[in-house]
Amino acid sequence: MDLSLLPGRLLFAIPKKGRLHEKCISLLQGANIAFHRHNRLDIALVQNLPIALIFLPAADIAKFVGEGNVDLGITGQDMVEEAEVSDKVVELLELGFGKCKLQVQVPENGTISSVEELSGKRIVTSFKSLAEKYFRELDAKVLKPEEIARGEKTRIRYVTGSVEASCALGLADGIVDLVESGETMKAAGLHAISTILNTQAVLIRNKNPSNYDLVTKITSRIRGVIAAEKYVLLNYNIERTKLKNATKITPGRQAPTISSLEDPDWLAVQAMVEKSTIAEIMDQIEAIGAKDILVFTISNCRVMVDV
Numbered sequence: 001m002d003l004s005l006l007p008g009r010l011l012f013a014i015p016k017k018g019r020l021h022e023k024c025i026s027l028l029q030g031a032n033i034a035f036h037r038h039n040r041l042d043i044a045l046v047q048n049l050p051i052a053l054i055f056l057p058a059a060d061i062a063k064f065v066g067e068g069n070v071d072l073g074i075t076g077q078d079m080v081e082e083a084e085v086s087d088k089v090v091e092l093l094e095l096g097f098g099k100c101k102l103q104v105q106v107p108e109n110g111t112i113s114s115v116e117e118l119s120g121k122r123i124v125t126s127f128k129s130l131a132e133k134y135f136r137e138l139d140a141k142v143l144k145p146e147e148i149a150r151g152e153k154t155r156i157r158y159v160t161g162s163v164e165a166s167c168a169l170g171l172a173d174g175i176v177d178l179v180e181s182g183e184t185m186k187a188a189g190l191h192a193i194s195t196i197l198n199t200q201a202v203l204i205r206n207k208n209p210s211n212y213d214l215v216t217k218i219t220s221r222i223r224g225v226i227a228a229e230k231y232v233l234l235n236y237n238i239e240r241t242k243l244k245n246a247t248k249i250t251p252g253r254q255a256p257t258i259s260s261l262e263d264p265d266w267l268a269v270q271a272m273v274e275k276s277t278i279a280e281i282m283d284q285i286e287a288i289g290a291k292d293i294l295v296f297t298i299s300n301c302r303v304m305v306d307v
C-alpha cells in the first residue's frame, strides 16, 4: 500500500469483500464519491474529494477506525462490539443493511433449553470477546463463587467459520453465531435460546477525524442516499371533503404538500412514504376515493429521517 499518496486525505475504510461490500460500493456511488480501484489494490484515491478509500476486511475496520488513524469506516455493529472499540468510535449512521442477530444456539433435540443451563459448559464461536463477556456475566449469576474459583466457568473456544457444526462434531454444548434468515441454524439442527445483540451496518468515525467538515459532508450525503432508498414520493388527487382522512394515511415526513386543482372540489396531495408500505397505503387511499395515484422513486435527497 503506497502510503505516500495519503497525506491530506481523509481515510475511509470500506469492506474489501463479503456481504457488506456491494452495498457499500453503491452507497459511495449514490454519494458521488468517485474512484477507480485498480485490481488487487487495497487503496483507491477519490477523484473529486480529498479522500482515500482503504479496502479492509470488515472484521478489522472497527479496530483501524478506533485505534488507528483511519477517520471513517463502514462495518457491522457486531464487529465494533467484538473489537471492543465502541468507546473509541462514534456511530454516525445506521445504514439499514447487513441486519442480523448474534444469538446463543443449542441443539433442538438436546437437553439444554436455557442459557443458564449452558453456564459452565462448552461454547464455540467466532465472536470470542462478545461470548466471553456474555458468559462471564451469566456465570456470575448462575455459578457459585467457589465453582468459578475452581475454574468451572463456561469455556469459550474460537473457530473462524462453520460454527454451526461445532455441537454435532462434539466440540461444543452450544454456539454463539450470527442469524439472518435462520436457514443455517435450522439446517444444523440448532435453535436460538438467547439474543446477545442485534446488528446492522453502520458508518463510524474515530474520535478525532482529520477533517470534521468532510466527515459531516460525507455523512449527510450517505444519509440522503439511504433515505432515498427507503422512501418514495406518493402523489394523488382527493376530494376536499376527504382530505383530513387522506392525510391521516399519508402524513408525510413533516407534512404532506397540498396543492389546489382547477376543480375547487379536488386537491392534489404529495407525501414521502416508506417504500415497504407503499402498496398498502395506495390500497387505503384508493378505498377512500383517491384518484390518479402516482408513485415516484427518489434518486437522492437531503432529509433528516430515521433510516
Ligand SMILES: Nc1ncnc2c1ncn2[C@@H]1O[C@H](COP(=O)(O)OP(=O)(O)OP(=O)(O)O)[C@@H](O)[C@H]1O
Pocket (backbone or CB within 6 Å): 015, 017, 018, 019, 020, 021, 057, 058, 059, 075, 076, 077, 078, 079, 098, 099, 100, 178, 179, 180, 181, 199, 200, 201
Ligand atoms: N448472515 C450473515 N452472516 C454473517 N455476517 C452477516 C450476515 N448478515 C449480516 N452480516 C453482517 O456482515 C458482517 C460480516 O461481513 P464480512 O464481510 O466480514 O463476512 P462475510 O460476509 O461472511 O464474508 P467473508 O466470509 O468472505 O468474510 C457481519 O459482521 C454482520 O455484521
Ligand SMILES: O=P(O)(O)OC[C@H]1O[C@H](OP(=O)(O)OP(=O)(O)O)[C@H](O)[C@@H]1O
Pocket (backbone or CB within 6 Å): 160, 161, 162, 163, 164, 177, 178, 179, 180, 181, 182, 183, 184, 185
Ligand atoms: O441465518 P442465515 O441466513 O443462515 O445466516 C447465518 C449464517 O451466515 C454466516 O455464515 P457464512 O455464510 O458467513 O459462512 P461461515 O459459516 O463460513 O461464516 C453466519 O456465520 C451463520 O452461519
